[in-house]
Amino acid sequence: MIKKYFKKINKLDLGFTLVETLIAISIFSVSIIALMSILGGGISNANSAKTKIIASYLAQEGIEYIRNMRETYVLYPINGTWDSFRTEISSCTSANSCGFDNSVFPPDVFLCSSHTNQCKLYVNNGNYNSNSIGVNSGFVRKIQAIAVNSNEVKISSVVSWTQGSGSYNVTLSENLFNWME
Numbered sequence: 001m002i003k004k005y006f007k008k009i010n011k012l013d014l015g016f017t018l019v020e021t022l023i024a025i026s027i028f029s030v031s032i033i034a035l036m037s038i039l040g041g042g043i044s045n046a047n048s049a050k051t052k053i054i055a056s057y058l059a060q061e062g063i064e065y066i067r068n069m070r071e072t073y074v075l076y077p078i079n080g081t082w083d084s085f086r087t088e089i090s091s092c093t094s095a096n097s098c099g100f101d102n103s104v105f106p107p108d109v110f111l112c113s114s115h116t117n118q119c120k121l122y123v124n125n126g127n128y129n130s131n132s133i134g135v136n137s138g139f140v141r142k143i144q145a146i147a148v149n150s151n152e153v154k155i156s157s158v159v160s161w162t163q164g165s166g167s168y169n170v171t172l173s174e175n176l177f178n179w180m181e
Contacts, residue, residue, distance in 0.1 A: 059171065062141050062172075063157045066145070089153065093146070102129060102130075122135060138162065143158075155175070157173075158171045
């Protein structure tokens with residue numbers, strides 16, 4: 001009769017021990033930390049890619065503005081000629097890069113070294129400018145022009161920025177020609 005009240009205690013009936021619980025929590029914690037690390041790296045890479053894309057667009061915009069300037073000088077004689085265009089950008093060398101003020105038409109070209117903001121770009125309502133209007137975007141755009149011959153100029157647009165612990169840049173180049181005679 002006494003045996004009836006004292007059942008044999010089976011290990012399966014006891015549940016988890018303290019050691020088993022600690023091991024389960026440790027495995028769960030390590031897997032969550034690994035997942036968070038992978039997600040953090042993915043977010044960082046996405047932000048880096050976004051910045052590179054913006055820099056590429058800003059570099060292309062620099063080429064487009066100078067091309068537009070060439071078109072304005074060549075097509076509308078009231079503004080000048082091909083030679084006037086070459087004279088306007090002749091000071092934009094690798095040693096003395098230029099920027100431009102896109103608030104006027106045609107864009108006003110200036111030397112970065114003599115400009116107040118050293119060719120830094122500011123963002124205001126999604127638009128980038130060199131006029132200190134808005135918030136500093138962290139990008140610097142410099143334009144360089146090298147005369148290849150009397151009818152050809154090589155334009156380079158360099159956009160640089162600092163991200164994390166490194167400095168990066170995107171450089172785009174295009175040769176512009178005097179296609180009108």
